[in-house]
Amino acid sequence: MAATPPLEGAVRQYPMCERPLERVAFLAGLVVFGASLVGGLVLLVVNGQPPGLAPDPLRHARASLRSGQTRAAILEYQAAAAIAPEFNALVELAFAHSQVGNALGESDACARALSLRPDTPGLRLGHGWALAKQGRLDEAAASFQEGLTLEPGHPMGHAGLGQVRLAQHQVNLAIASLTRAAELAPDNVSVRSNLGQAFLLGGRNREAVEQLETAYRLAPGPERLTSLRWAQQTEDAALAALAEAPPRVAASGRAR
Amino acid sequence: MSLSFDYLIVGGGLSLALTAYLLWGGAGLTSAQLQAQLPALILLSNSAHFAASTVRLYSRQDAFLSFPFLTLVLPIVSIAVLSAAIFDPGTLGRNLQALYLSWSPYHYAAQAYGLTLMYAYRSGSTFGATERLWLRLSCLCPFLFAFVSASEAGLGWLAPAWLLSVPIVEGARTAAATGLKALSFLLPAGLFLWLLRGPRPRLPLLSLLIMVANGIWWITLAYMEAFVWATIFHGLQYLAVAIIFHVRERLQAPGDTTPWWGHALRFYLASLALGFLLFQVWPYGYVLLGFTLAQSVLLVAAVINIHHFIVDAYIWRLRRDPNLGVVTAAAAAGA
Numbered sequence: 001m002a003a004t005p006p007l008e009g010a011v012r013q014y015p016m017c018e019r020p021l022e023r024v025a026f027l028a029g030l031v032v033f034g035a036s037l038v039g040g041l042v043l044l045v046v047n048g049q050p051p052g053l054a055p056d057p058l059r060h061a062r063a064s065l066r067s068g069q070t071r072a073a074i075l076e077y078q079a080a081a082a083i084a085p086e087f088n089a090l091v092e093l094a095f096a097h098s099q100v101g102n103a104l105g106e107s108d109a110c111a112r113a114l115s116l117r118p119d120t121p122g123l124r125l126g127h128g129w130a131l132a133k134q135g136r137l138d139e140a141a142a143s144f145q146e147g148l149t150l151e152p153g154h155p156m157g158h159a160g161l162g163q164v165r166l167a168q169h170q171v172n173l174a175i176a177s178l179t180r181a182a183e184l185a186p187d188n189v190s191v192r193s194n195l196g197q198a199f200l201l202g203g204r205n206r207e208a209v210e211q212l213e214t215a216y217r218l219a220p221g222p223e224r225l226t227s228l229r230w231a232q233q234t235e236d237a238a239l240a241a242l243a244e245a246p247p248r249v250a251a252s253g254r255a256r
Numbered sequence: 257m258s259l260s261f262d263y264l265i266v267g268g269g270l271s272l273a274l275t276a277y278l279l280w281g282g283a284g285l286t287s288a289q290l291q292a293q294l295p296a297l298i299l300l301s302n303s304a305h306f307a308a309s310t311v312r313l314y315s316r317q318d319a320f321l322s323f324p325f326l327t328l329v330l331p332i333v334s335i336a337v338l339s340a341a342i343f344d345p346g347t348l349g350r351n352l353q354a355l356y357l358s359w360s361p362y363h364y365a366a367q368a369y370g371l372t373l374m375y376a377y378r379s380g381s382t383f384g385a386t387e388r389l390w391l392r393l394s395c396l397c398p399f400l401f402a403f404v405s406a407s408e409a410g411l412g413w414l415a416p417a418w419l420l421s422v423p424i425v426e427g428a429r430t431a432a433a434t435g436l437k438a439l440s441f442l443l444p445a446g447l448f449l450w451l452l453r454g455p456r457p458r459l460p461l462l463s464l465l466i467m468v469a470n471g472i473w474w475i476t477l478a479y480m481e482a483f484v485w486a487t488i489f490h491g492l493q494y495l496a497v498a499i500i501f502h503v504r505e506r507l508q509a510p511g512d513t514t515p516w517w518g519h520a521l522r523f524y525l526a527s528l529a530l531g532f533l534l535f536q537v538w539p540y541g542y543v544l545l546g547f548t549l550a551q552s553v554l555l556v557a558a559v560i561n562i563h564h565f566i567v568d569a570y571i572w573r574l575r576r577d578p579n580l581g582v583v584t585a586a587a588a589a590g591a
Contacts (some may be wrong), residue, residue, distance in 0.1 A: 025331075026327070029332035037537055054296075055303075057554045058550060076549060083550075083555065085408065
């Protein structure tokens with residue numbers, strides 16, 4: 001059987017090709033390509049890393065993120081996003097930034113991802129949190145509201161908006177948002193805790209104690225215990241003051 | 257070629273069946289089983305098809321003499337462009353990526369047009385300039401749709417962002433995309449029906465299927481975010497045709513005693529091995545030099561695509577080319 005290798009035609013033709021410059025270019029290409037392949041194979045062997053079956057530009061990024069090498073992961077994600085700004089890469093970049101506490105990088109990546117898919121409620125909320133971490137409270141509130149427009153029943157949207165309102169000292173708005181968040185996610189400790197703080201700031205001490213007690217029951221800890229005790233003391237002091245107040249003032253105080 | 261092979265693989269019938277399954281099969285699209293097979297399918301079909309154009313180019317008897325630039329110079333030019341883009345991913349790299357993404361739908365359209373004409377030839381239909389123009393337009397509609405509507409390629413790449421955000425331009429773009437979407441299916445169907453009437457050369461059903469399949473790939477699958485399947489079917493279609501041409505050429509060579517499947521297997525294995533090395537090993541050469549895997553993989557893929565598009569533009573020409581002999585011989589055999 002006469003074997004006819006696929007490249008036989010070209011291999012036979014090449015020596016007869018009378019184009020010296022082109023031949024040099026071809027050999028140079030062959031050498032560089034061959035060297036790249038050898039280098040690549042050596043690297044794969046040295047790292048003990050089997051090559052994948054399909055091209056995956058985020059392979060190193062995800063592996064780095066999984067192994068806790070977050071800064072290496074960020075470099076990979078940033079390179080991918082610079083060339084091909086794809087939604088998943090940008091969301092994962094935002095997550096990686098959040099892991100190292102880079103709120104600015106996180107919000108930038110969220111904003112770029114949102115420019116590709118604006119109707120993603122979860123990402124809008126993530127963007128809101130990243131903005132809130134930077135103290136950009138108005139922008140954060142707007143982002144939470146946009147997220148809640150897309151998904152009105154998202155507990156973390158209400159929680160985020162409530163937390164931002166609390167930071168803006170808009171106590172009544174904070175209480176409204178956090179109450180809704182607590183209805184949607186009754187076992188969320190930070191929601192209960194924040195709602196307790198909001199009630200406390202609003203002078204609604206008894207409700208503050210209830211919320212802080214719930215938070216402490218869900219996740220006991222020294223910080224929450226301190227908050228709870230402080231709320232209880234405030235409530236006790238308020239009750240004591242009311243007891244000593246003239247009857248008309250005390251009646252209006254109890255009514256609150 | 258058997259009829260079922262033509263309709264399912266070359267005509268894209270399998271892709272239509274899969275699209276229907278994805279659309280109406282409920283959980284099929286996201287099923288872990290289907291997704292888990294994707295990397296292997298990409299390697300076996302998509303990666304191998306990119307390499308197949310190189311294998312086909314260099315396995316032609318007249319390769320270096322007929323295509324001196326393509327065979328001798330283009331490889332080093334491609335490597336130089338790739339290296340420059342990897343050095344400057346933010347500007348050169350991004351533009352290279354956008355160029356490849358813009359060119360890709362055109363390449364699909366050109367393949368659809370070439371196959372449409374090839375099957376028309378084989379069925380004995382020879383079209384005049386007018387029919388060919390309409391056929392080309394029908395095949396180009398999905399490309400034009402992708403060009404107009406893409407955000408990181410086509411108009412989204414070439415036109416300034418401020419211009420695209422002007423309401424009237426935005427509206428015109430949306431209207432054009434909607435129109436092209438409809439025309440991608442209406443034009444081929446209309447052309448098919450028009451050619452059925454009167455003493456005109458007929459358009460084979462398989463040619464119609466090829467055009468519709470390309471429209472489905474760029475419109476329906478892209479819309480379903482399942483475009484990766486289109487690349488697999490495009491690769492399958494390409495590999496089938498490349499192997500058929502390769503085998504026919506080899507079997508016509510004087511003194512050849514290798515069975516057809518031996519030629520086919522050798523061609524496919526060479527394409528598969530080269531595809532694996534190009535996509536899975538080559539990027540690590542750049543990682544060794546200190547670049548990230550992300551930029552290496554993305555830009556290597558972009559350059560391989562562009563190299564493939566350029567090579568294909570030359571090696572599949574029918575006029576004054578040995579390819580014509582393969583097509584006409586097949587037509588004669590089929591007659």
